[in-house]
Amino acid sequence: MPRYRRFSNTSVSEKILDSMFLIAMAIGYVFAMLHLYFTHQGLDGKAGLSVEDVRIGYYGKHEQTRLGTAIQGPMSGNFPSDTSRQVVIDWIEQGAKKESFETDIKPILDENCIVCHSPASGLGLPPLTSYDKVKALTVSDTGASIQSLVRVSHIHMFGIAFLLFFVGRIFILCELPVVLKRVLVAIPFITMITDIFGWYLTKVFPGFAVIVVIAGALMGVSFMLQIAISLLQMWFWKPQQNTDNDM
Ligand code: HEC
Known part of the structure; x- marks a missing residue:
């Protein structure tokens, strides 16, 4: 042994x-x-x-997008009204299309968001200044x-x-x-x-x-x-x- x-x-x-x-x-x-x-x-x-x-x-949260989560959470107060916020939510749910971005979404963002969410603000936040930048925040979290x-x-x-x-x-x-x-x-x-x-x-x-x-x-x-x-x-x-x- x-x-x-x-x-x-x-x-x-x-x-x-x-x-x-x-x-x-x-x-x-x-x-x-x-x-x-x-x-x-x-x-x-x-x-x-x-x-x-x-x-x-x-696995992620497939139903959630970074933009959707933020505007229904910490960023909701930056919208002048619930109606304008709902416009953005609906736009995300309908696939965040480019056509409606220019007419419906961009004016809202320019008015209420880009003070902080632009490279010029120096805050280092995700910019909301163009379609591509915003679109990037609407892919679902996988x-x-x-x-x-x-x-x-x-x-x-x-x-x-x-x-x-x-x-x-x-x-x-x-x-x-x-x-x-x-x-x-x-x-x-x-x-x-x-x-x-x-x-x-x-x-x-x-x-x-x-x-x-x-x-x-x-x-x-x-x-x-x-x-x-x-x-x-x-x-x-x-x-x-x-x-x-x-x-
Ligand atoms: C006064 C400055 C300010 C304004 C105006 C503002 N935000 Fe923000 N936003 C912030 C800050 C600071 C953060 C990061 C801290 C946090 O998440 O609470 C943030 C975070 C976010 C995020 C999350 C980014 C990520 O990393 O996932 C999104 C999306 C967003 N904001 C969208 C918006 C939208 C849409 C508007 C306009 C309706 C808006 N914000 C207006 C300051 C601002």
Whole structure:
């Protein structure tokens, strides 16, 4: 029967190195969660992170456009009357056509909006000075673009696989029931891959946002468990002699 290396026959210097790495990983993970929170929370208009925020992040709000959202929300007070506001809303719903822009929409915008929404104002707001500029704000919000998902996927897949691999290499020096250990080293990878594919599924089918959340949470829990068990066994737990070494 082969004998595998365990924490009990690892040098103190190596355990210090391993511990420093694991502690840095645990802190890094907390920052990753904070980053996730700040980029996704509140998309649904409510404070805090929810499945709905994840759904909007990937799938978008197909019924909403940036212009429509703004004029029914924070910008509604800039219209002289509800009638003029309704003219703009109807124009968006009818496909934001160029012909009616010049006659119906441009006068309203020139009168009420471009004081702020023009390059001349220096406020850095989206300009509402020409058809093309306004049209750009009337495309519906379809969530994350495939291009950005592909970019984040490849960074995630390469970057996180590395971290999981090194944490997993340290973790296998623990003494645990063999089945439990085999499952625990695989789960972070399986959930990471599920999470990433979940983004694409959510972009098309918003219901999959739940999968993204569950897979992401499971990955975090299994990753943190590996770190915690490794640190505990390394420094505080002395295994009995002749434990099952077939792992
Ligand atoms: C007094 C200056 C001011 C006027 C007038 C004004 N806006 Fe705005 N607008 C802002 C500011 C500041 C923001 C960004 C902050 C915010 O979203 O509340 C903004 C945001 C917007 C956005 C959202 C842009 C984005 O990034 O999604 C739209 C669309 C918009 N305004 C349309 C209009 C329309 C249409 C009018 C005219 C009826 C108008 N605004 C009049 C100051 C102004």
